[in-house]
Amino acid sequence: MGSQGASYAFAGLAVLVMTAYSCGIDPAEEKWEGIGGEIYKVSDLFERSADSDEYRLQTNEEKYTGLYGSSLWTPLEGSLQNPFDSWEAEVTKISGEQNAGYGMVLCQQRDAEGVESMLTVMIRVDGYYQIGKVGRKEYSKLAGWKRSNNLREGYGISNRIKVEREGDEFVLIFNGVNTERFEDEKEPVHKYGAQGFLAVISPLERFPSVPVDIRFKEIKR
Numbered sequence: 001m002g003s004q005g006a007s008y009a010f011a012g013l014a015v016l017v018m019t020a021y022s023c024g025i026d027p028a029e030e031k032w033e034g035i036g037g038e039i040y041k042v043s044d045l046f047e048r049s050a051d052s053d054e055y056r057l058q059t060n061e062e063k064y065t066g067l068y069g070s071s072l073w074t075p076l077e078g079s080l081q082n083p084f085d086s087w088e089a090e091v092t093k094i095s096g097e098q099n100a101g102y103g104m105v106l107c108q109q110r111d112a113e114g115v116e117s118m119l120t121v122m123i124r125v126d127g128y129y130q131i132g133k134v135g136r137k138e139y140s141k142l143a144g145w146k147r148s149n150n151l152r153e154g155y156g157i158s159n160r161i162k163v164e165r166e167g168d169e170f171v172l173i174f175n176g177v178n179t180e181r182f183e184d185e186k187e188p189v190h191k192y193g194a195q196g197f198l199a200v201i202s203p204l205e206r207f208p209s210v211p212v213d214i215r216f217k218e219i220k221r
Helices: 011-022
Strands: 007-009 038-041 046-048 054-059 069-073 084-094 102-110 118-123 128-135 136-149 160-167 169-173 177-183 194-201 212-218
Touching: 038 212, 054 069, 069 102, 084 102, 084 194, 102 136, 118 160, 118 169, 118 194, 128 169, 128 177, 136 177, 194 212
Parallel strands: 038 069
Antiparallel strands: 007 038, 046 054, 054 212, 069 194, 084 160, 084 212, 102 118, 102 194, 118 128, 128 136, 160 169, 169 177
């Protein structure tokens, strides 16, 4: 990752795929975890509306589905915070696989070797969310998929995701309601960086007839 088209394998999902192959099982028939197999920085796919400052990701390109899907993300210009304080975005999924996550990237940064890492908060249209981290070519869950009554369910329904930093903790807020506190304790620890948007493309997408269509908007303070 780092330049457009660069990719990271998500280690946990890769293990799932390898296990499925060794057992003679089609991975698409296994329970898909809603995490993309590779992550791509594709800023050109997140089209910004000059009128509303809304970004729209719409794609039905089958190259992104693959065997175990992928994740597409973009950083936003001018979003760097050092140290990180808070960030909020409104996200709306119009179409696409319901179990594929979408949401925000937090504290995206590079280490001395130029390797990028970031925190992620993803939600799904069925009211579930997951907190994660990408770094050193690995994706790790800081917390697995959880259901939250603070999320509004359904396609075309908007949700606001906000993360604030209080000391060493992050506070996750959905639609104005405090939902969970979490910490980033393993290196690289994220205390600063740029913010952005993230969307998972599922291997179960019905491309090309049904595209992934997601809207994102930064809520400025």
